Amino acid sequence: HTLPIEHTNMFPVEVSCNGSHPTYSEVSKIWLAEPLIHALTSDHEEEVNVTVERKKEHDKIIILNCLDSCYGHALDKLFNIQRHLDHHAHLGLVVIIQSSMRNLVPEGVSEIWELDTPFKTFEHRIKGFDQLVKTRVLESKEAYLSRADMNLDYSLLRIPLFVKHNPLRFDKLYEYPARITFILREDRFWLTNKVNHFLYLVARKLGQLSLIKFYFIILQNRNFRKLAKLLVKQYPDLQITAIGIGSPGGMNRYVQDLREPYQEYRMHEDERYRLYSESHLIFGVHGSHMILPSALAGAFISLHQDFKIPHFSEDFIPRHSNPQRQAFLGRFLSDRNSPKAIASHIKNLFGALYSMEKTKF
Known part of the structure; x- marks a missing residue:
């Protein structure tokens, strides 16, 4: 069952480990549910180089995953950085991004995880990536996962920040x-x-x-x-x-x-x-x-x-x-x-x- 984050907050997906008994909104079938289920149930994994840049040390972190096969979706996730810098300054912000978006990450984040691969790669699982995240979580005293809200009020967005x-x-x-x-x-x-x-x-x-x-x-x-x-x-x-x-x-x-x-x-x-x-x-x-x-x-x-x-x-x-x-x-x-x-x-x-x-x- 998907977590209530990103698009799955509005369009949750459920599926058995073998791909049977899928449950999802018909609205999200083509662009979200079916690709997600295929990635979860497929044996295919992509080899991707992950570069981790630690700018500040924090034992309490919040992880913002900006990976998406659609550039526009990834950009909306990235814009959540503004909210976290404004309201969660006591936490170290860990941002996970596709490499072409590196220059959009503003000052103030604690870590940048950069994946140098085309956007379409994120339609598949990334080999070893799950373990990287788990290792980082276990290193921390407290760890949170960002909701990565997709319905953003752009009137509040400070574009020069990015x-x-x-x-x-x-x-x-x-x-x-x-x-x-x-x-x-x-x-x-x-x-x-x-x-x-x-x-x-x-x-x-x-x-x-x-x-x-x-x-x-x-x-x-x-x-x-x-x-x-x-x-x-x-x-x-x-x-x-x-x-x-x-x-x-x-x-x-x-x-x-x-x-x-x-x-x-x-x-x-x-x-x-x-x-x-x-x-x-x-x-x-x-x-x-x-x-x-x-x-x-x-x-x-x-x-x-x-x-x-x-x-x-x-x-x-x-x-x-x-x-x-x-x-x-x-x-x-x-x-x-x-x-x-x-x-x-x-x-x-x-x-x-x-x-x-x-x-x-």
């Missing part, structure tokens, strides 16, 4: 030349055509996406090129940057293309956060690591695919206490929107900022 940069101030949106940052990945695509959408879903379903993704990359790059050309025509001094995991190329002269392969991408995290915090607007497809950029940039436009509608609001962090300002500066649109339609949204956003100046009652 990314070391302040979000762009609202009044900076009036300063020109403006900067727009495109966020691209080679496994999330902006496809405006129904036929291409259908082809993408079929390839994804059959596990053949890698064979034809070059075609979708060409289409996506073309859409971003068109958008950049339309925007520069409207704003000649506009600065446009493309950031993401992938190979640079396929853009036009209006775009500074800073895309990188994954290994290089990991090394320049702080520079990306700086660019996001200087961006008037970020633009990308849902699932392209838009969460932290949305908390740093002045505004964002997130494109969602139809099958992502149930999750469209999970890929951002709200910045503004004024609901109208947040709705104006944070837009969720279908990926069927053409470059021309997106350009119209951006023109409206930059041209009607004055309407967001509100007088208090």
